[in-house]
Amino acid sequence: MTAKKRPPRAAYALPTLFTAGNIFLGYLSIIRSIQGVMNFATNPSLAAQDFEVAAKTIGLAVILDGLDGRIARMTNTTSEFGRELDSLADIISFGIAPAILAYTWGVQFVQGYPGPAIIDQLERAGKFIAFLFLVCGAARLARFNIQKNPQPRNPGSPNRKYFVGLPIPAGAGMVAAVVYSLDSYPITTFVGSIFWLALLALLAFLMVSTWRYWSFKEFNLLRPRSTLILVAMGGVIYGIWNWSEPVLLLLASIYVGSGIAIRLGGVIRRRFPPKPKTPHETQEVQLG
Numbered sequence: 001m002t003a004k005k006r007p008p009r010a011a012y013a014l015p016t017l018f019t020a021g022n023i024f025l026g027y028l029s030i031i032r033s034i035q036g037v038m039n040f041a042t043n044p045s046l047a048a049q050d051f052e053v054a055a056k057t058i059g060l061a062v063i064l065d066g067l068d069g070r071i072a073r074m075t076n077t078t079s080e081f082g083r084e085l086d087s088l089a090d091i092i093s094f095g096i097a098p099a100i101l102a103y104t105w106g107v108q109f110v111q112g113y114p115g116p117a118i119i120d121q122l123e124r125a126g127k128f129i130a131f132l133f134l135v136c137g138a139a140r141l142a143r144f145n146i147q148k149n150p151q152p153r154n155p156g157s158p159n160r161k162y163f164v165g166l167p168i169p170a171g172a173g174m175v176a177a178v179v180y181s182l183d184s185y186p187i188t189t190f191v192g193s194i195f196w197l198a199l200l201a202l203l204a205f206l207m208v209s210t211w212r213y214w215s216f217k218e219f220n221l222l223r224p225r226s227t228l229i230l231v232a233m234g235g236v237i238y239g240i241w242n243w244s245e246p247v248l249l250l251l252a253s254i255y256v257g258s259g260i261a262i263r264l265g266g267v268i269r270r271r272f273p274p275k276p277k278t279p280h281e282t283q284e285v286q287l288g
């Protein structure tokens with residue numbers, strides 16, 4: 001029996017380059033969020049551009065994060081080093097960077113009503129919830145690394161692969177999509193900031209939950225696809241190209257909401273189970 005040929009050493013550098021790019025994009029997002037804070041006092045439109053770049057770099061990091069693992073599997077260059085490096089990259093790009101963006105963009109510039117004392121409490125709550133998002137994302141990564149075959153609380157079809165809890169790139173992508181869709185201009189109203197923090201807290205909870213999310217791991221672009229899927233993919237690409245802000249927000253919202261919908265569907269089915277068929281109905285089905 002012939003031994004399996006080992007890939008050349010240069011092949012191991014390819015997925016690592018994508019992971020390094022992921023780290024760079026997270027670092028760049030942090031820098032631009034800080035620049036946005038400094039520029040807001042003198043030029044709010046320039047600050048909005050900084051926050052837009054901070055959001056876009058997180059979105060690009062999500063794409064690179066999806067590519068590095070696939071490339072490693074395609075080139076047979078998966079390794080423990082690559083896996084650990086990928087997790088460290090994720091905590092920067094999808095934990096620290098969106099937490100800083102979420103606080104600076106959504107809380108720091110609230111002013112006016114309902115007064116300095118309440119706004120001070122809002123800023124404290126904002127710091128805590130942004131930190132909660134970061135901690136829950138780190139816990140999500142740690143759980144993913146140590147569990148070999150995690151099972152969601154509401155297991156789905158046995159021939160499909162699922163994530164247990166919202167993946168941290170999806171949580172960060174939702175933060176980036178909201179910022180980008182609102183023209184990246186910081187939130188300055190108290191009510192708007194409250195809704196923003198509620199969304200951030202929800203994302204933190206979903207990441208540490210045991211709710212089911214589709215993993216996309218069985219989706220392979222190299223395999224033949226039906227005409228309907230190709231048309232749908234073309235429509236999504238066309239929509240992103242022409243109406244990137246609402247389309248990206250819609251896609252992020254659908255994925256985040258899918259886990260909630262599946263969970264609620266499971267609760268409803270358990271609470272209102274279908275009535276078992278009577279022997280008479282079963283006989284009618286067999287005869288028909």
